[in-house]
Amino acid sequence: MTAQIIDGKAFAATVRAKVADHVARIKEAQNITPGLAVVLVGDDPASEVYVRSKGKLTVEVGMNSYEHRLPAETAEADLLALIEQLNADSDVHGILVQLPLPKHLDESLVINAIAPEKDVDGFHISNVGRLATGQKAMVPCTPLGCLMMLRDHLGSLSGLNAVVIGRSNIVGKPMAQLLLGDSCTVTVAHSRTKDLADVVRRADIVVAAVGRAEFVPGDWIKKGATVIDVGINRVAAPEKGEGKSRLVGDVNYAQAAQNAGAITPVPGGVGPMTIACLLANTLTACCRAHGLAEPKGLTA
Numbered sequence: 001m002t003a004q005i006i007d008g009k010a011f012a013a014t015v016r017a018k019v020a021d022h023v024a025r026i027k028e029a030q031n032i033t034p035g036l037a038v039v040l041v042g043d044d045p046a047s048e049v050y051v052r053s054k055g056k057l058t059v060e061v062g063m064n065s066y067e068h069r070l071p072a073e074t075a076e077a078d079l080l081a082l083i084e085q086l087n088a089d090s091d092v093h094g095i096l097v098q099l100p101l102p103k104h105l106d107e108s109l110v111i112n113a114i115a116p117e118k119d120v121d122g123f124h125i126s127n128v129g130r131l132a133t134g135q136k137a138m139v140p141c142t143p144l145g146c147l148m149m150l151r152d153h154l155g156s157l158s159g160l161n162a163v164v165i166g167r168s169n170i171v172g173k174p175m176a177q178l179l180l181g182d183s184c185t186v187t188v189a190h191s192r193t194k195d196l197a198d199v200v201r202r203a204d205i206v207v208a209a210v211g212r213a214e215f216v217p218g219d220w221i222k223k224g225a226t227v228i229d230v231g232i233n234r235v236a237a238p239e240k241g242e243g244k245s246r247l248v249g250d251v252n253y254a255q256a257a258q259n260a261g262a263i264t265p266v267p268g269g270v271g272p273m274t275i276a277c278l279l280a281n282t283l284t285a286c287c288r289a290h291g292l293a294e295p296k297g298l299t300a
Contacts, residue, residue: 003227003260006149012272015148015298019279020061022295026287027062034286035064036094036120036278037086041079041105042072047098054096054275061279066092072102079105080113087115093289094120094282117288120281122174131177131300136288138281139300143175145273146207146228147182147300153226153262154205158183163200165189165216165250166209171230175207178300196220208250218255227256227263230270 026032036058040051051067058065068082079097086095095118101107111119116126122140130137150157162184166172172188179186189199191210200206200220206227208216213233221227231250240246249266257263264270280298287294 003257004153004262006153006226006228006262006264006269008145008149008264008269009272011149011152012145012276015273015276015280016057016061018295018298019276019283022283022298023062026290026292030290030292032286032290032292033062033064033091034094034282035066035092036096036282037066037068037089037092039068039070039079039082039086039095039097041070041074041098042102044098044100047100051098054278057275057279058282063279063282064091074102074105076105076109079110083110083113087113087118090289092118093286094118094278096121096278118285120278120285122281123170128169128174131174134181137300138285139178140170140174141274141277141281142171142209142230142270143178144277144281144300145270146175146230147178148277148297149228149264149270149273150205150226151182156182157205160184160204161187161202162205162207163187163189163203164207164209165196165200166207166211166230168209168211171207171209175209179205179207181300206251210250212250213248214250214252216251216256218252218258221251221256221259223259224261225259227251227260228270229253229264229266232266232271 055065086092095114111123116124119138122138127137162179164172164175167190176186176188197220209230213235229249229251233248234245235248237244237246247267284299
């Protein structure tokens with residue numbers, strides 16, 4: 001048996017199409033255009049690529065894109081002043097500060113300065129608390145994308161055993177909350193978990209978000225389990241030539257595909273869903289701000 005591949009690229013395209021359709025409808029009916037403001041401090045090359053991609057896709061789905069690029073030496077007070085200005089701007093429904101920030105800036109202070117209802121990354125302490133207590137929240141994009149793919153592939157998740165490997169605030173913890181919200185039995189495991197292999201072998205759903213290349217071998221995966229691999233790790237690929245590298249996930253894909261019922265590839269799995277969910281969150285934030293019906297199938 002070889003696992004079915006969950007194509008994140010294709011699924012992200014359908015999510016973006018749904019967003020674009022809903023944006024067109026509210027533009028026509030309400031004369032409202034959702035707006036996303038992205039703030040980039042400094043010139044980190046990876047962040048530059050993300051910001052360009054986010055801006056392009058924001059415009060493609062019919063939203064307004066506002067980019068604010070600040071020099072690396074920007075003072076904290078100036079960054080906070082810009083966030084305050086964006087909080088007050090009714091044309092801006094979502095605010096995203098691209099991480100990581102330069103070392104002299106306090107990330108948690110900056111994130112918590114964003115108005116919770118405009119926090120499309122879902123990192124504000126208020127959104128974290130709302131998600132944990134089952135209230136309406138802005139949900140972090142990567143876990144939301146994983147949840148959408150699981151629902152699409154499995155239908156109801158109710159009663160399934162789910163193991164999340166990794167306990168980060170960005171993926172592991174919110175992922176566990178979302179799975180609980182869909183009535184899974186959830187275990188949050190990590191590198192210190194005793195008998196980790198046995199814990200993972202009991203899971204119907206495995207979400208790997210540990211940040212270590214091919215950390216999960218194939219024989220940890222139960223026959224027929226659904227595997228969502230959040231990891232993006234660059235490893236040496238001498239077979240491609242000297243100094244070349246390739247991307248791998250946190251799961252040994254070739255091995256796991258022999259046991260899993262379905263699996264996300266790396267690249268082309270979870271990655272494309274993250275930006276698609278950022279757009280979905282911006283649309284959701286806009287609908288909530290104007291008291292409009294929220295887009296179906298695009299929220300937790």
